[in-house]
Amino acid sequence: MSDLIIFGFVVGVAVLLVGIGKSGFADGAGLIATPLMALVMPMADAAALMLPILLFIDVFNLRHYRNDYDRKNLNLLVPAGIVGIAIGALFFNAFQGNERVLKVGLGVLALVFLAYQLGRTRLLGLAEQYTAPPVFGFAMGILGGFTSTLAHAGLPPILIYLLPQKLEPRRYVGTVAYLFFVINVVKLIPYTALGLLRVGNIPLTLVLLPVTYLGIRLGYWLQARIPKALFAQIIYVLLFFTGVRLLFS
Numbered sequence: 001m002s003d004l005i006i007f008g009f010v011v012g013v014a015v016l017l018v019g020i021g022k023s024g025f026a027d028g029a030g031l032i033a034t035p036l037m038a039l040v041m042p043m044a045d046a047a048a049l050m051l052p053i054l055l056f057i058d059v060f061n062l063r064h065y066r067n068d069y070d071r072k073n074l075n076l077l078v079p080a081g082i083v084g085i086a087i088g089a090l091f092f093n094a095f096q097g098n099e100r101v102l103k104v105g106l107g108v109l110a111l112v113f114l115a116y117q118l119g120r121t122r123l124l125g126l127a128e129q130y131t132a133p134p135v136f137g138f139a140m141g142i143l144g145g146f147t148s149t150l151a152h153a154g155l156p157p158i159l160i161y162l163l164p165q166k167l168e169p170r171r172y173v174g175t176v177a178y179l180f181f182v183i184n185v186v187k188l189i190p191y192t193a194l195g196l197l198r199v200g201n202i203p204l205t206l207v208l209l210p211v212t213y214l215g216i217r218l219g220y221w222l223q224a225r226i227p228k229a230l231f232a233q234i235i236y237v238l239l240f241f242t243g244v245r246l247l248f249s
Contacts, residue, residue: 006040007040007041010036010037010039010040011036011037011040011041011049011204011208012208012211013036014032014033014034014036014037014050015033015050015053015208015211015212015215016211016212016214016215016218017032017033017036017215017235017238018032018033018050018053018054018057018212018215019057019211019212019213019214019215019216019218019219020215020216020218020219020222020231021219021231021235022054022057022061022216022219023057023060023061023215023216023217023219023220031109031110031113031151031152031153031155031239032235032238032239032242033046033050033053033152034046034047034050034106034151034152034153035106035107035110035151035239035242035243035246036238036242037049037050038103038106038246039242039245039246042099042102043099043102043103043106044092044096044102044194044196045196045201047150047151047152047191047196048191048196048197048198048201049201049204049205049208050152051152051184051187051188051191051197052205053205053208053209053212054152054180054184055181055184055185056209056212056213057212057216058177058180058181058184059181060216061173061177061181062177062178062181064177065170065173065174065177065178066174067174068170068171068173068174068175069171069174069175069177069178070167070171070172070174070175073137073162073165073175073179074175074178074179076134076137076138076141077137077138077140077141077144077158077161077179078141078179078182078183079138079141080137080138080139080140080141080142080144080145081141081142081144081145081148081154081179081182081183081186082145082183082186083141083142083145084141084142084143084144084145084146084147084148084149084154085145085146085148085149085183085186085187085190086145086190087142087145087146087149088145088146088147088148088149088150088190089149089190089193089194091146091149091150092149092150092190092194092196093194096194103246104246104247105150106150106151106243106246107242107243107244107245107246107247108243108247109147109150109151109153110151110153110239110240110242110243110246111240111243111244111247113153113156113239114236114239114240114243116156117156117232117236118236132161132164136161137161140157140158140160140161141157141158141161143157144156144157144158144183145183148180148183148184148187149187149190154180154183155176155180158176158179162175162176
């Protein structure tokens with residue numbers, strides 16, 4: 001019974017944080033869910049369980065930003081993201097039976113993301129000194145699709161390319177929303193082919209949807225009440241300890 005309580009608590013917290021982060025702060029909080037859930041279940045199952053949850057959140061985001069997106073960026077990043085998904089699927093297929101490799105890779109990815117976030121101001125400052133060519137955007141799109149396939153962590157490479165463009169805020173958020181809705185829909189194909197999406201997960205997914213919706217509403221409510229930096233610091237502390245735990249478990 002205690003294991004079931006721990007499982008429910010960890011999974012519930014992970015889903016709640018993703019709902020809050022993606023709806024209220026839009027700053028890569030989605031990465032925390034898969035590492036947290038991988039502490040209490042196989043990593044592939046954690047990634048598969050999160051995919052319909054993320055699509056549920058995406059639908060709400062598209063409602064808010066349905067007329068706000070940058071077509072030129074989407075025309076570049078969507079095909080690149082699909083290429084990255086294919087590469088990520090090959091990686092998953094190669095190491096799906098080796099849980100240790102997957103969890104170490106996820107731990108490394110979590111810590112690399114954390115290092116990027118800590119140094120992001122400097123990196124983006126350097127990026128703003130020049131206009132990134134389309135080939136760079138395509139490369140970032142591939143990397144975003146790859147990391148999104150493994151751990152739903154595709155936002156950082158996309159930020160590196162988009163933020164220096166200084167798009168109008170709603171246009172930027174809408175572009176990201178459309179991009180990751182498409183990426184998450186396409187990810188259903190390799191996840192299904194690899195046998196990651198299971199009928200047995202449906203009851204748990206249905207139980208988690210109200211928690212996700214609560215996270216979405218909390219995100220909207222907290223957006224105007226707590227600094228984005230404070231929420232980010234909470235996520236980063238959790239991400240650090242989770243990443244270290246995955247590396248040395």
